[in-house]
Amino acid sequence: KINDAAVVSTPNDGNTSVNRKHRLAYDVERVVQEHLTYVREEISDGWDLIHQEGEMKVYRREVEENGIVVDPLKIFHSMKGVTGHEICQYFWDYQYRMEWETTLDSTKIIEVLDPDTVIFFQMHKRVWPAAQRDSCFWSHIRCISNSEEDQPTWLVVNYTTPHHLAPIKSPHVRLVANVALICETIINEPPLNIQDIKRENIECKLTYVAFVNPGGWVPSAALRSVAKREYPRFLKRFTSYVLEQTRDKPILF
Numbered sequence: 001k002i003n004d005a006a007v008v009s010t011p012n013d014g015n016t017s018v019n020r021k022h023r024l025a026y027d028v029e030r031v032v033q034e035h036l037t038y039v040r041e042e043i044s045d046g047w048d049l050i051h052q053e054g055e056m057k058v059y060r061r062e063v064e065e066n067g068i069v070v071d072p073l074k075i076f077h078s079m080k081g082v083t084g085h086e087i088c089q090y091f092w093d094y095q096y097r098m099e100w101e102t103t104l105d106s107t108k109i110i111e112v113l114d115p116d117t118v119i120f121f122q123m124h125k126r127v128w129p130a131a132q133r134d135s136c137f138w139s140h141i142r143c144i145s146n147s148e149e150d151q152p153t154w155l156v157v158n159y160t161t162p163h164h165l166a167p168i169k170s171p172h173v174r175l176v177a178n179v180a181l182i183c184e185t186i187i188n189e190p191p192l193n194i195q196d197i198k199r200e201n202i203e204c205k206l207t208y209v210a211f212v213n214p215g216g217w218v219p220s221a222a223l224r225s226v227a228k229r230e231y232p233r234f235l236k237r238f239t240s241y242v243l244e245q246t247r248d249k250p251i252l253f
């Protein structure tokens with residue numbers, strides 16, 4: 001099935017189908033489909049609302065594996081003035097990352113697997129008293145057309161992978177991440193002509209999910225308090241950054 005799974009339409013040129021085969025194509029397809037399945041899941045028992053600000057709601061489920069906190073996290077947000085494509089492009093594209101992400105010392109692309117899938121190696125800022133974390137993950141951006149009428153759904157998935165150019169070197173600890181950003185664009189009061197759509201007519205509903213294992217023991221209470229503070233801070237900073245960057249640019253549908 002690997003060949004079928006790897007045939008997807010490319011986000012950047014409409015309906016062209018590109019047979020993109022690389023060694024991680026099957027992995028990418030599996031994880032993307034998992035996120036698309038679970039994104040529709042309702043918030044149920046066990047999820048706590050840990051932060052609410054305007055349209056943003058941050059939920060967390062407390063989970064430990066072998067004494068290590070691996071709490072899944074979900075954020076729902078809605079913002080006016082940007083499209084899902086714009087949000088995902090700024091999240092995926094490495095050239096903007098250090099402008100909005102404040103918890104990184106460095107980020108670099110160590111391999112390009114296809115035009116929409118790259119492998120990153122990142123060094124995270126050390127949070128005392130824990131050891132400094134690094135991460136190595138494939139990052140994939142995708143556009144999914146739902147119907148002729150609706151705007152497509154855009155998503156980015158970041159998923160940990162080993163890489164020979166990113167060996168784990170003590171004292172750094174490799175964290176394990178499975179993160180997705182999934183965006184839907186809604187056109188409010190759509191004008192008859194698509195050319196007349198203004199930024200005030202568009203709205204993006206986004207879901208951000210993160211499953212992060214810190215890769216080694218970290219004091220549970222400290223990790224939970226860092227997460228509770230940093231995830232909302234990240235999303236606020238990132239979304240304001242995208243709003244600011246796109247304000248005077250043509251809308252990228």
Ligand code: 6CM
Pocket residue numbers: 101103122124127128129130133135158175177179212214218219222223226230231234
């Ligand atoms: O999703 C975010 N950024 C992406 C691009 O960099 C990427 C990042 C994934 C890893 C996020 C893990 C951060 C957790 C670090 C924990 C370190 C241990 C602390 C010990 C405390 C005592 O998907 C935005 C990520 C925003 C994170 C706040």
